[in-house]
Amino acid sequence: MTIHPEKPASSMSDDMLDILKLVVGYIIPADPENDLPAASDPAIFLDILVVDRQQKNKLEVLVSKLSVHLSQSGQNLTEEILQEKLVTFREQNPLEAHYLQTITALAYYRDMRVLQSIGVEPRPPFPEGYDVEQGDWDLLKPVRARGPIYVLPDQTALKNSEQ
Numbered sequence: 271m272t273i274h275p276e277k278p279a280s281s282m283s284d285d286m287l288d289i290l291k292l293v294v295g296y297i298i299p300a301d302p303e304n305d306l307p308a309a310s311d312p313a314i315f316l317d318i319l320v321v322d323r324q325q326k327n328k329l330e331v332l333v334s335k336l337s338v339h340l341s342q343s344g345q346n347l348t349e350e351i352l353q354e355k356l357v358t359f360r361e362q363n364p365l366e367a368h369y370l371q372t373i374t375a376l377a378y379y380r381d382m383r384v385l386q387s388i389g390v391e392p393r394p395p396f397p398e399g400y401d402v403e404q405g406d407w408d409l410l411k412p413v414r415a416r417g418p419i420y421v422l423p424d425q426t427a428l429k430n431s432e433q
Contacts, residue, residue: 286333294374317377332366
């Protein structure tokens, strides 16, 4: 069992956190050749937990399901068995798997080391901003020609609500 002193307030047990750490490390493994961490890196893993807390702690139920799924083999989890179990879990639980993949990628690509390795300056986008290549604005002509697709609120109702 691993101790997780840095974990944010969570009702997940240390065993559940260990399973989660194993799985996110499998989703995005380390790349020693490019000196990139795995998603199970402590800083990235902590960010995954923070993102999940902002999303109403969906990981706890997911990891419970995953824990049951992984323990059904009754065998030690070799790399091959783990891969097979995770593929099966993803097929049987596509929404949960998508959620886990999404927050793992989100946390991973917010990490300073990862941003630097892909050539993005690790800073907030504002106030300096980023240069964005100009696109073809003519692509919006059909959208503008369609006209509004919303209903404007009744202006008298708005004026009455302000008083």
